[in-house]
Amino acid sequence: MSETSITSANHPAGRTLPGAATPGPIRRFFAAASRLSKRVGQAEAAFILRIFYVVVFGGVAIVLRRRRRNLLALDETGPATWSPRRESAIDPEKQY
């Protein structure tokens, strides 16, 4: 057994880990601007999606529900049973 004795005055308890240096004021400014811009972008996207959901998707949803009532098996009286799997092999090329 060997022992390495080096000063322990700067032990790492509570110290920032390597690679996590504190950024300067300019970098902080751009980081804040970037965060703000991201939030504005997300709010815009959310607004557009909300309009799309109410106007376009709503119409499609109503038509779909009329044509295909069992979009989702939500009815209380439906049978509890296994659904058969597709017999054919999965096509690895396809994403569906």
Place this chain on the structure above:
Amino acid sequence: MYILGVSCFFHDSAAALLADGELVAAAEEERFTRKKHDFEFPVHAIDFCLRIAGIRGEDVELAVFFEKPFLKFERILATAAATYPSSGGVFQKAMLTWLKDKLWIRSLLADHLKIDTKKVVFSEHHVSHAASSFYCSPFEDAAILTVDGVGEWTTASFGEGHGTDIKLRGEIRFPHSIGLLYSAFTAFLGFEVNEGEYKVMGMAPFGRPKFLDEVRKLYRLGDDGSFRLDMKYFSFHQSPTETYNDRFIDLFGAARAPESYFFTKDSGYPSYFGDKPADFDRQAETNQHYADVAASIQVATEEILLHMAKHVRSSTGASRLCMAGGVALNSVANGRILRDAGFDEIFIQPAAGDGGGALGAALWGYHAVAGHPRKFRMTHAYWGEEHSDGVISDFLRAQSLKHQTFDDQDGLVGYVADQLQNGAVVGWMQGRFELGPRALGNRSILADPRRTDMKETVNTKIKFREPFRPFAPAVLAHRAKEYFEPKIAEQLPARFMLMVADVAPAARSKIPAVTHVDGTGRIQTVYSDSNPLFFRLLSKFDSATGVPVLLNTSFNLRGEPIVNTPAEALSSFSRSGMDLLVLGNSVIKKSDLC
């Protein structure tokens, strides 16, 4: 031939790399990014796998994504349409993430690896689960059962595996899901969904299943081993934040406040909670109600799984079962299936949840797409990153830390075993980190299980966690039957801490710190061939004390992923009350930090 499997964009992103059918590396992204259950595209995990194999992205011949993204997208759109106009929140949240990342996984993978998009292929979510278990198992023939929250449409499936052929015969489809049923109770009991399910399992033994009849109102069992939820009690299909509704609350009362202190008269009041409240009895009674709810959903889950497993047994005729999916991490239910479903053997790999989907996808690519025979068998979980003694030594010098370095392993395990039996709590970091959510002796916090107070000591010093959560026993495999239920102890998943076994009545007083309130333990059997150093440590502890068992819990602080690097281990060590840190063959005492 290099095949990369990738899973991401739900929870526990991961990557796994095969070289000519043998697993080279596999890891969850959270270990590199330090974000618990990180679901982002696993850049770091992929690069780690390539680094271990010594290859570049271009060398990957097949990249397999673990599910079919367009099928999943179809399910989300269909669900939003079926529940319009109450699905606005779900729709908005889903579209933001799907349009940004999830629909472009083929090009994301191809661009990152710098390969042709034709080399990126797609498995199915539950096929990946099935493959992750069956292809890793030692079985040539077995029944397969996969159960989780939801994949594309499927929430559970069953079938058979023969050689390289996996055939799934039946499936249960969204929204009928055991995983989502259990998650609804996880949220009701004040825990985070996809994170706190194991806390519900730990809370259950403190209660009695008084609400079993109420829980049974939430589902029906089919004659063919299937089940169906009564959706009028749930909201998870139409809300991004709510999993249950007012009808559910009518059955079980108000939900438990998130992160509130849990204690009952049986658990007592842990000292690390502070001063005992004046209204202890009243609070304990309230908590007892929630423990009873936890016990009820746990028993109900076991009943449903047993119902399914018995059907799988009778319809396939197989005597061996491979299980996967997040629900297969319910180690109490796994034990019950082994005891009561009629199977002789069960196999579950350590990353049974979505993290293991990457592994399953890669194996599916190798066997089902490329058509190669099987050769890989998973006998250990150590597929993550390793930090050599040289790296550790350089790190310790750079940190100017006083430490001891042992030249031989005998000296190291002898010293650590001495410290353990003297009551030290030890951070133990060795070799490659484990795949999956369990620490199995390479990134573990270890302690003496013989001490009655050790559970509270470890909780107080390190984890600051709920008193109802048990600590696991790691035991020498050849001595396991002396201490634990033999039928469980001899199963392969016991080495991955995936089954709860009864502690032998005579042994309970010998290892009180790892015996749960109901007399059980989530056992880990340790073999010399899969983890020789940990085996030697246990053997040394056994020689000194006559007990071949150590308390083993994951090396992390509350809310953080398990540590990977020496820096992370040192950081956790310095922020906790652990007494000793072992990094490879170097030892640091807490007093050395001061």
